[in-house]
Each structure stands twice: as C-alpha cells, then as structure tokens.
Amino acid sequence: xxxxxxxxxxxxxxxxxxxxxxxxxxxxxxxxxxxxxxxxxxxxxxxxxxxxxxxxxxxxxxxxxxxxxxxxxxxxxxxxxxxxxxxxxxxxxxxxxxxxxxxxxxxxxxxxxxxxxxxxxxxxxxxxxxxxxxxxxxxxxxxxxxxxxxxxxxxxxxxxxxxxxxxxxxxxxxxxxxxxxxxxxxxxxxxxxxxxxxxxxxxxxxxxxxxxxxxxxxxxxxxxxxxxxxxxxxxxxxxxxxxxxxxxxxxxxxxxxxxxxxxxxxxxxxxxxxxxxxxxxxxxxxxxxxxxxxxxxxxxxxxxxxxxxxxxxxxxxxxxxxxxxxxxxxxxxxxxxxxxxxxxxxxxxxxxxxxxxxxxx
Numbered sequence: 001x002x003x004x005x006x007x008x009x010x011x012x013x014x015x016x017x018x019x020x021x022x023x024x025x026x027x028x029x030x031x032x033x034x035x036x037x038x039x040x041x042x043x044x045x046x047x048x049x050x051x052x053x054x055x056x057x058x059x060x061x062x063x064x065x066x067x068x069x070x071x072x073x074x075x076x077x078x079x080x081x082x083x084x085x086x087x088x089x090x091x092x093x094x095x096x097x098x099x100x101x102x103x104x105x106x107x108x109x110x111x112x113x114x115x116x117x118x119x120x121x122x123x124x125x126x127x128x129x130x131x132x133x134x135x136x137x138x139x140x141x142x143x144x145x146x147x148x149x150x151x152x153x154x155x156x157x158x159x160x161x162x163x164x165x166x167x168x169x170x171x172x173x174x175x176x177x178x179x180x181x182x183x184x185x186x187x188x189x190x191x192x193x194x195x196x197x198x199x200x201x202x203x204x205x206x207x208x209x210x211x212x213x214x215x216x217x218x219x220x221x222x223x224x225x226x227x228x229x230x231x232x233x234x235x236x237x238x239x240x241x242x243x244x245x246x247x248x249x250x251x252x253x254x255x256x257x258x259x260x261x262x263x264x265x266x267x268x269x270x271x272x273x274x275x276x277x278x279x280x281x282x283x284x285x286x287x288x289x290x291x292x293x294x295x296x297x298x299x300x301x302x303x304x305x306x307x308x309x310x311x312x313x314x315x316x317x318x319x320x321x322x323x324x325x326x327x328x329x330x331x332x333x334x335x336x337x338x339x340x341x342x343x344x345x346x347x348x349x350x351x352x353x354x355x356x357x358x359x360x361x
Contacts, residue, residue, distance in 0.1 A: 005133060006054065006055055008054075010059065012035055016068045017029060032070075032074065042246075043082045056093060057217050058093040089118075091122065093202065105123070133239070138169070143172070149170070167198045169202075172186055173185025177201075200215050202217050206230035219232045220232060220234060220250075233246050251295045266294070267294075269298070
C-alpha cells in the first residue's frame with residue numbers, strides 16, 4: 001500500500017436535507033449524518049494511509065449565507081474530533097457556497113468559526129502556502145471572476161520554488177469536468193506550464209483528471225439528482241507523487257429503467273424512468289425498488305397514453321398528467337427532434353431544476 005502525504009475532500013455541502021431524510025430526537029438530519037460519516041471515513045482512511053493533513057477544497061456548507069444551527073453544531077463536533085482525536089490537521093478553503101459575499105471575505109465565511117477548534121481557514125484574495133514534508137500546498141479561495149483568479153494563479157506561479165513539488169488547491173469551474181456541461185468555466189490548459197505538479201479544483205461535483213495534472217476533485221458524496229452519473233469520493237495524494245480517488249459508503253443517486261436489481265438499488269436513491277401503461281404498473285415498480293432496499297424512490301413515469309401524438313410540434317397535443325410528466329414528455333420530444341440529444345441527461349437536469357423549484361432539496 002502506498003503511503004499517503006495528504007487527504008483531499010471537496011463540496012461536502014452539509015445540510016438539513018428534505019428529500020429521503022428524517023430527523024432524530026437530537027436534531028440530527030439522517031442525510032447530514034451520512035455526509036458526516038463519509039467525512040469521518042475519508043479522514044480515517046487518510047490517517048491510516050499515513051497522511052499528515054486533510055485538505056478541504058471548498059463548499060463545506062450547502063445553503064449560501066444561511067446555516068442551520070444543527071448543521072453547524074454537528075459539523076464542528078466532527079471536525080474537532082478529526083483534529084484533536086484523530087490528530088489530523090485540517091485546512092479548509094472557502095467555496096462560493098460558504099460565503100455571504102460574492103468574493104472571499106473571511107468574516108463572511110461560514111467556516112471561519114472553525115479556527116476555534118484548530119482548523120486552518122483560507123479565505124482571502126491572497127494565496128496561502130503550507131508545507132507538508134517537502135511539498136508546498138498552495139490554496140486560493142473562491143473568486144467570482146475567472147480572469148482575476150487566473151491572474152492571481154499566474155502571479156503565485158512566479159514565486160514558486162521549482163526544486164520541490166508544488167500543488168495548487170482552488171475552487172472554480174474547470175471546463176470538461178462534467179460531460180455535457182457547457183463551457184462556462186476555465187480551460188484546464190490555462191494552468192499548464194505554470195510549474196504546479198497538480199492543480200486540484202473543487203466546485204464541480206465530478207471527479208475527473210481533465211488533462212494531466214489538472215483535476216476536478218469531485219464532491220465527497222452525491223447530494224441530488226444533478227449528481228446522477230458523477231464520481232464522488234475523496235482523494236489521497238501519495239508521497240511518491242501519485243494519487244488515488246476513493247468512494248465512500250454513502251448512497252448515490254441513480255436513474256434506472258424498469259430493469260431493477262438489488263446490486264444497483266440497495267441503499268441508494270433511485271429514480272425510475274419508464275413508460276408505463278397505468279398508475280398500477282408504476283406503483284408496482286416503486287414497490288419493487290423499495291423491496292430491493294432503495295434508500296429512497298422517485299418516479300419519472302410517462303404514460304403510454306401521453307405519448308400519443310408525441311411527434312407533433314408541441315406538447316399541447318399530448319395528454320399531460322402532471323408537471324413532472326410534462327417535463328418528461330418535453331425531453332422525449334427534444335430527443336425525437338435531435339438524435340444527438342441525450343434524453344437521460346436532459347431529463348435528469350430538468351428534473352433536478354424542478355425538484356429544487358419545488359423545495360424538495
């Protein structure tokens with residue numbers, strides 16, 4: 001087993017979730033507990049692998065500018081345990097969800113209070129550098145302007161001691177990190193030839209090495225239907241310069257058709273996407289998913305009757321039973337009009353927007 005130098009997590013988005021969640025007598029949200037358990041799992045794995053620190057690349061919390069007291073309480077308890085019982089130092093970068101302001105202002109950072117339990121907080125327009133053995137870890141917190149961030153990175157690059165490895169941890173959108181995501185962020189190639197061994201970025205919830213050395217860390221766990229198909233977990237950066245990405249025991253969000261198996265379903269949050277004859281058929285599919293052990297079930301059913309006339313120019317010619325069904329039919333129509341459209345991905349995106357609009361996440 002390779003010896004780790006440090007562990008790395010990102011986009012934990014601790015929150016009192018509504019969907020598929022319950023609240024215990026002590027105020028602990030069941031899905032928040034899953035997130036905290038995954039954090040502890042990552043910290044223990046890092047410590048056991050020999051890591052000397054745990055880094056967090058931003059978006060510790062989910063709701064920008066507002067944190068439930070229970071979330072802050074249980075999260076600070078856990079981080080105190082990691083720092084003082086596990087004896088693993090924690091370095092926390094400010095992400096956009098952590099901030100009350102548009103850019104990184106320490107007093108507006110929800111994680112700022114963690115300094116009281118010994119965490120090192122990075123939240124300013126100035127980079128901070130930490131030495132872990134002979135590796136320099138540079139951290140730059142959230143910038144709302146990509147050009148300003150890149151200028152700061154380039155200025156930092158001019159000061160690097162290139163006789164030792166230099167890793168950069170940032171929180172920004174890297175294009176091509178998520179398949180199908182429009183290129184609205186920074187190009188990975190912009191970080192090439194600046195002298196960094198690794199550029200490790202939080203923000204996008206999918207682990208991917210976009211180009212050699214430029215890596216989207218990915219979220220620690222899945223959080224909603226927008227995470228379907230993404231790779232979540234934690235990273236270990238090893239003393240020999242290699243790294244690994246590791247999943248946790250946390251459930252994932254899946255979109256499946258009517259072919260349900262226990263291996264796929266058990267413990268996970270499942271959205272069934274299927275064309276059904278009637279409500280009874282849909283109910284049977286839901287019950288099957290529950291019997292197979294799904295942690296939660298959501299339906300994305302389209303009735304056969306609503307597909308009558310689906311080749312028409314507008315959805316007004318189809319029977320619409322609900323807003324969700326209307327969205328599903330729209331995605332089907334779009335797929336028929338353009339074969340390059342991935343209906344599953346389009347549906348998942350639309351459903352996620354709808355769920356958030358309905359206040360379910």
